[in-house]
Amino acid sequence: MTRPDLNQLITLDVLLAEGSVARAAKRLRLSPSAMSRALARLRDTLGDPLLVRAGRGLVPTPRALELRERTARLVEDAQGLLRPADVLNLKGLSRSFTLRTSDGFVETFGPELIRRVAESAPGVRLRFVQKPDRDSGPLRDGSVDMETGVVGAVIGPEIRAQALFRDHFVAVVRRDHPISDMTAAAYSAGRHVGVARRGPDKGPIDDALAPLGIERDLAVLAGGYSAVLALVSSSDLIATVPQRHTEGLRHGMTTFSLPFAVAGVTVSLLWHPRLDADPAHRWLRDCVRAVCGHRAHGLPDDPEGS
Template sequence: MLNQIDLARVDLNLLTLFEVVLAEGHVGRAAQRMHLTPSAVSHGLGRLRRLLNDPLFLRTPKGVVPTARAMELAEPIAQVLAGARSIVSSAEAFDAGSSTRRFTIGAPDGVSAVLLPPLLARVRAAAPGIALSVRQLLPEPGDAAVERAWRGAYAELEARTMDIAILPAASSPARFHAQVLYEEDFVLALRKGHALAKAPTLDRYCEAEHLVVSQTGDGHGFVDQLLAGQGRSRRVALTVPNFLFALSVIAETDLVSALPRRFVALHGARHGVTVVEPPLPLGKFQLRAVAPHAAMMDAGLDWLFALLAQSRPAPAKTPTRPPARVRK
């Protein structure tokens, strides 16, 4: 059985030292920023090297550069410090107008691209000192059940390395507070002038070449399951890792993709991408802001939830094709 490390014997201030030296790339500048002497910073780095069993930073004529191990540790250490700062700041009375807190929000990029513009406008108006970090969330590959597909996001919420997750989930585990932000469905996105737009029948849709948004490169998605239920199939010619990249590719090719309606309504026009209604029902889903019930005692988090609710998008207006003329 592995021995647990006694954190009482570890100076956690060394993690802050690591963060500052990594950011500055120079012992002297790190010392100035932390109001220490260069000797004290060097001494702290020596303790940290012994603790982590790695040189961590190598001296160069212009400063220091991180080792490969230091780069591996950068993100976990940043998450630990972010969680600690969140805990400390939540113990203070929260005043949005004067707060300088940083909140971390996780969401699929097709969701954050819809919510972020109105949310940022409200944050700037009500709380100019507050900062946001937005992270892309992706489901676990191969898991259809919502709780398992997003288990990584739920784990990060409970670890307090992320404040709020916005998930396409009809429900969440009982230990989480959830608030519906908006309902979404899918449309077909294609370049302007695409032949499919004139007659988007199911046959022509299946004959087209398709683009699927997939971080893992797996071309089989929920649309394929729906088509298989009707004895149909399609050819996925390309997968890309995010929705914004999908728009730029669609604009320059004859590829067709099923994308979230509000996302395309907001960002499609600037890419020269238009939409048509799909020839088969692609279903609807709810986007919910989620956080642990225990975390909701934080007045700052409660404030951010309220601001997200105010940032709900209006119902998307999708252009419709004029009815076909009937020859007499």
């Protein structure tokens, strides 16, 4: 079956609206002869003369009258579809966004993000869900609008990433802990609580300790930073956690710099490319970026796609 030439819709719309080959030609910036040929092609396509001579002018056939409104609506809809998106009306925006984050992010950045969003777009609802893994599936299938995390090899190659902030690890103990100075000896002698991993228990901290001949005693493993720090707050355990990411979880605890060098991490905002140009999604990305203080923490000014 031959595919229809959709460009003929515009020609048909103008011809039926003008009822004149000459006026239609002028409106479409064609010569009268080119417009006559276009009308001939439409007659052949539709099997109807469309416009017939009546005295010195042309009048529409019943088929043309039947098509006139439908054609105008189709052309109007197509033009609206191909126009750039309207300016975003935040006050009138009614939409829900799902953000997938590791625990600690909501406690640290959530209150300010909620305040900022409510102030600009009171009809927007935020839904925070836990991030148990780095699988990009929820971003691909649309069940999650965006998520935060450290970009790794398991992230889908098409996923967009925007750096939010640089973080570094610190040691955390309860306020009245016997350790008053976190030396390498005190750190290695202590009992530690860490985050349970899906793979091996070893992580960047253990990798940094290995060349020093130090192996920490991971006495307890818990499901996330909230559980890790809850255990620390009521025991003599030591936790090693990212400083900025867990700021909202460490109230009332004592934080020490680590007595050895550990590489920091960059926490990024992740989303699927189909949402790149969505005005509301772009606005929310800007809100998250502003709340996380991207520029204030030494990252390059790369608003899209770090």
